[in-house]
Amino acid sequence: MAARQEVKLFGTPNSPYSRRVEIALNLKGVDYEFVAENLSNKSPELLEYNPVHKMIPVLLHNGKPVVESAVIIEYIDETWSSGSSILPADPLGKANARFWAKFIDDKAMPVIRSIRRFQGEEQVRVIGEAVELLKLLESELKGKKFFGGETIGLVDITANFIALWIGVYEEIMGIRVITKEKLPVLCQWIDDYLNSSIVKKSLPSRDQLYEYLDLQIKKRR
Structure with a gap:
């Protein structure tokens, strides 16, 4: 046993x-x-x-x-060997996944998080910068359902902020960062990712997150 x-x-x-x-x-x-x-x-x-x-x-x-x-x-x-592998088995695949996960943490998320600090033309500029970074990320996704291929992997998990948190910030602040016109592949990934049973089980509800983030933004004003 x-x-x-x-x-x-x-x-x-x-x-x-x-x-x-x-x-x-x-x-x-x-x-x-x-x-x-x-x-x-x-x-x-x-x-x-x-x-x-x-x-x-x-x-x-x-x-x-x-x-x-x-x-x-x-x-x-x-x-744990159970379930699906989160990282690819081959060294090159692992390196590539780690690169894009680090890109999300070190490049994309800091810019996206900074949007809430700006207004007017400065906010428009920062949103444009965020979209350009997300386009680079989208290029890695083309031709695949998930960044990990047919199954959720390291990059998908790292990008959960993009899948849920950005959309809630958009709603609270009345802005648009991710649109089907600018980022169609990423939008489809968001739908597939958020509709995964594992992800649904693992993320907060949109209402819960909205209430929390709205309060945090108000505290900073």
């Missing part, structure tokens, strides 16, 4: 980074306990398990912590 494995995820319900890890765990069929953190009053456990960044998400596997969403996802893929 296999030994019982303790898996806990320290995160917040509306964090795209926490939700990435949940998608990976659910893709692999791993049972886990979600420990909701209050980032204004972080628990002693979070500070103990991630003393460097003191941030979520943290995966606790049999008492051993793993931190940073990208690192955690690869750890999950390598630790």
Whole structure:
């Protein structure tokens, strides 16, 4: 009989980074306990398990912590053989997936997140910059259902912010970033991704996210 494995995820319900890890765990069929953190009053456990960044998400596997969403996802893929693989088997495929995941985190998301800080012509300029970055990402997607091919992989999971969070920001702020005219392939990917049973199970509801993000934007005004 296999030994019982303790898996806990320290995160917040509306964090795209926490939700990435949940998608990976659910893709692999791993049972886990979600420990909701209050980032204004972080628990002693979070500070103990991630003393460097003191941030979520943290995966606790049999008492051993793993931190940073990208690192955690690869750890999950390598630790559990059940379910579909999150990264390609070949080294070139792995390198390519890591490149685009890093592109999303280091290039696309900072620009997209900055849109809410601008108004008028400056906002239009930043939206245009975000669209150009998303066009580069879309070029990687052409001819495929998901970035991982026929199944959801690392890049898809990393792009969950693009699939759900951007649309909610658009609604709150009355702007348009992703349109079928400018990004038709990415729009189709969003529909396919959000309609995946695993993703539906792993992401917050749109109403829940709207309420949370609307409040965060109002606090900053």
